[in-house]
Amino acid sequence: MSKYILSLDQGTTSSRAILFNHKGQIEAIAQKEFEQIFPKPGWVEHNAMEIWSSQRGVVAEAKAKLHIENSDIAAIGITNQRETTIVWDRASGKPIYNAIVWQDRRTSKTCDQLKEAGYTDKVKSKTGLVIDAYFSGTKIKWILDNVEGARKKAEAGELAFGTVDSWLIWNLTKGKLHITDVTNASRTMLYNIHDLDWDNELLTLLDIPKSMLPEVRSCSEVYGVSSWGIPIAGIAGDQQAGLFGQMALELGMVKSTYGTGCFIVANTGSTPVSSKNNLLTTIAWQINGETTYALEGSIFIGGAVVQWLRDGLDLVRESREIEKLANSVEDNGGIFLVPAFAGLGAPHWDQYARGIIVGITRGTSKGHIARAALEAICYQTKDVMNAMQGDSKIAIKELRVDGGASVNNTLMQFQSDILNIDVVRPKVYETTALGAAYLAGLAVKFWKLEDLKNQWQEDQKFKPKMESEDREELYSRWSKAVERSKDWL
Numbered sequence: 324m325s326k327y328i329l330s331l332d333q334g335t336t337s338s339r340a341i342l343f344n345h346k347g348q349i350e351a352i353a354q355k356e357f358e359q360i361f362p363k364p365g366w367v368e369h370n371a372m373e374i375w376s377s378q379r380g381v382v383a384e385a386k387a388k389l390h391i392e393n394s395d396i397a398a399i400g401i402t403n404q405r406e407t408t409i410v411w412d413r414a415s416g417k418p419i420y421n422a423i424v425w426q427d428r429r430t431s432k433t434c435d436q437l438k439e440a441g442y443t444d445k446v447k448s449k450t451g452l453v454i455d456a457y458f459s460g461t462k463i464k465w466i467l468d469n470v471e472g473a474r475k476k477a478e479a480g481e482l483a484f485g486t487v488d489s490w491l492i493w494n495l496t497k498g499k500l501h502i503t504d505v506t507n508a509s510r511t512m513l514y515n516i517h518d519l520d521w522d523n524e525l526l527t528l529l530d531i532p533k534s535m536l537p538e539v540r541s542c543s544e545v546y547g548v549s550s551w552g553i554p555i556a557g558i559a560g561d562q563q564a565g566l567f568g569q570m571a572l573e574l575g576m577v578k579s580t581y582g583t584g585c586f587i588v589a590n591t592g593s594t595p596v597s598s599k600n601n602l603l604t605t606i607a608w609q610i611n612g613e614t615t616y617a618l619e620g621s622i623f624i625g626g627a628v629v630q631w632l633r634d635g636l637d638l639v640r641e642s643r644e645i646e647k648l649a650n651s652v653e654d655n656g657g658i659f660l661v662p663a664f665a666g667l668g669a670p671h672w673d674q675y676a677r678g679i680i681v682g683i684t685r686g687t688s689k690g691h692i693a694r695a696a697l698e699a700i701c702y703q704t705k706d707v708m709n710a711m712q713g714d715s716k717i718a719i720k721e722l723r724v725d726g727g728a729s730v731n732n733t734l735m736q737f738q739s740d741i742l743n744i745d746v747v748r749p750k751v752y753e754t755t756a757l758g759a760a761y762l763a764g765l766a767v768k769f770w771k772l773e774d775l776k777n778q779w780q781e782d783q784k785f786k787p788k789m790e791s792e793d794r795e796e797l798y799s800r801w802s803k804a805v806e807r808s809k810d811w812l
C-alpha cells in the first residue's frame with residue numbers, strides 16, 4: 324500500500340514539496356525560492372516556466388530524501404498562490420507572457436474605470452469580491468490587450484488561462500487536463516460563487532473569451548493521473564487549504580497565515596456571508612458536492628515586510644534574525660511602519676496607498692524599525708479581525724496561526740496582545756500543504772475525515788498580556804499612521 328501523500332505548495336516566493344505520512348506528519352520537505360521580477364514600480368511578475376521547473380525540482384528532491392518510488396505515493400494534492408495569472412499557448416504549452424502576480428498593480432486604472440461605471444455592487448453580488456487589481460480578471464484582460472497577437476489567438480481558441488494550480492496540472496499531465504477548482508476560480512472576479520459557474524456577463528465586460536478558461540472542479544476528487552503515474556486528487560488555493568489544514572471545519576473558526584502576505588479566513592458554513600466591512604466572500608472548499616463559504620481579509624504585505632528589511636535595506640541577513648533585532652529594543656520607540664508597498668488590501672482597499680514610516684527621531688534605531696515592521700503585521704491583522712467581528716454574529720475567541728513567519732514567537736505574542744485573544748500555533752505549521760494533502764488523501768481514501776480531526780495538535784498558545792490602555796494607545800496611533808499612507812499616488 325502507498326505510504327505517502329505528496330503536497331505541492333506553490334507559494335509567492337518559493338515552491339515546496341512535502342511528503343506526509345498516514346499520521347499527517349511531515350516525512351520529507353524540499354523548498355526552492357525563485358526570482359521575483361519587478362519590471363516597473365507596482366508591477367510583479369514570475370517566470371511561469373521557473374514556477375514549473377522549481378516545483379518539479381523540489382518533488383524530485385523530497386522523494387530522494389526518502390529514497391521512494393512514485394508507487395509509494397497514493398496521491399498528489401496541489402495548493403498555490405492564488406490570483407496569479409498565466410496565459411499560455413495550447414499548442415506549444417509555452418506562456419505568452421510572464422505570470423502576473425497577485426500583488427501586481429498595473430490594472431488599477433482599469434479597476435477605477437469599472438468602479439466609475441458603477442459595477443461595484445454587481446461584481447460583489449456575483450463574485451463576493453471588491454473590484455481590485457489583486458484578482459485575475461483584469462490581469463487576463465491586460466495580457467490580451469498588450470501582448471501582440473494575443474487577442475486574436477484567444478478568440479481562435481488557441482490560448483489557455485490558468486491560475487498556478489491549472490498551470491501545474493497542465494504540465495503534470497502534459498497538456499491533458501485544463502482544470503482548476505472552485506476556490507481558485509472564486510478569486511478570478513469572473514466566477515459566480517452562487518451559481519458555481521463562470522459568469523458570462525463579467526466575461527463580456529472584461530472582453531475575455533470563455534474558451535480560455537479551465538473547467539472548474541471540486542477540491543477533493545481524482546481529476547486524472549500525472550505523467551508520473553500518481554493520481555492528482557486535491558486542489559485548493561493556499562489560504563483555503565490553510566483553513567482546511569487547520570481543521571477549521573466549524574462555523575466561526577478563524578485562521579491567519581503569515582506568509583508573504585497575511586490572510587485571515589473565517590469559516591461561514593454553507594451560506595455565503597456578504598461583508599458590510601469590506602471583507603471578501605469566498606469559497607472555502609467544495610467536497611462531495613457540498614460547498615462551504617468563508618469570509619476573508621487579505622493583507623498584501625505580511626512576512627514580505629521582513630523580506631524588504633532583509634533584501635531592500637540589508638538590516639538582517641536572514642528573515643529569522645528579525646526577532647533578535649526587534650528584541651534589542653524595549654518598544655517601538657514611537658515608530659509606526661505602514662507596509663502599503665502594493666497599496667492596502669482589506670479592509671481599506673486603497674490601490675494608491677504606499678508605504679510610510681512615521682515617528683522617526685534622532686533616537687530611532689534599526690531595532691525600532693524591526694519592531695515596527697513586526698508590529699505592523701499584527702495591527703493589519705487587527706484591522707481585519709475588527710471588520711470580521713463586525714460581520715459575524717459569533718464572538719471570535721481564538722486565532723489559529725500558521726505560515727513561515729508564525730515561527731516568530733515575538734510576533735505571535737504581540738499578535739495576541741494587540742488582538743486580546745488567544746493565538747494558537749499547531750505542531751504542523753505547514754498547514755497549507757497539509758490541507759492540500761488532506762483533500763487529496765480523502766479522495767483516494769488514504770484518510771477518513773474523522774481521522775483528520777484527531778490529527779490537529781497544538782504547539783503553543785500565546786495569551787494576551789498587554790494592559791488595555793497600552794493596547795488602545797498603540798492601535799489608535801497605528802490607525803492614524805494608516806490614514807497618512809492612504810491615497811498617496
Ligand SMILES: Nc1ncnc2c1ncn2[C@@H]1O[C@H](COP(=O)(O)OP(=O)(O)O)[C@@H](O)[C@H]1O
Nearest residue numbers: 334335336582583626627630642643727728731
Ligand atoms: N522568523 C521570521 N520572522 C518573521 N518573518 C519571517 C520569519 N521567517 C520567515 N519570515 C517571512 O515569512 C515569509 C515566508 O513565509 P512562507 O509561508 O514561506 O511564504 P510564502 O508561502 O508566501 O512564500 C517571508 O516573507 C519571510 O520574510
Ligand SMILES: O=P(O)(O)OC[C@H](O)CO
Nearest residue numbers: 334335404405582583584
Ligand atoms: O504565497 P502566499 O502564501 O503569500 O499566498 C498568496 C495568496 O494566495 C494571494 O492571494
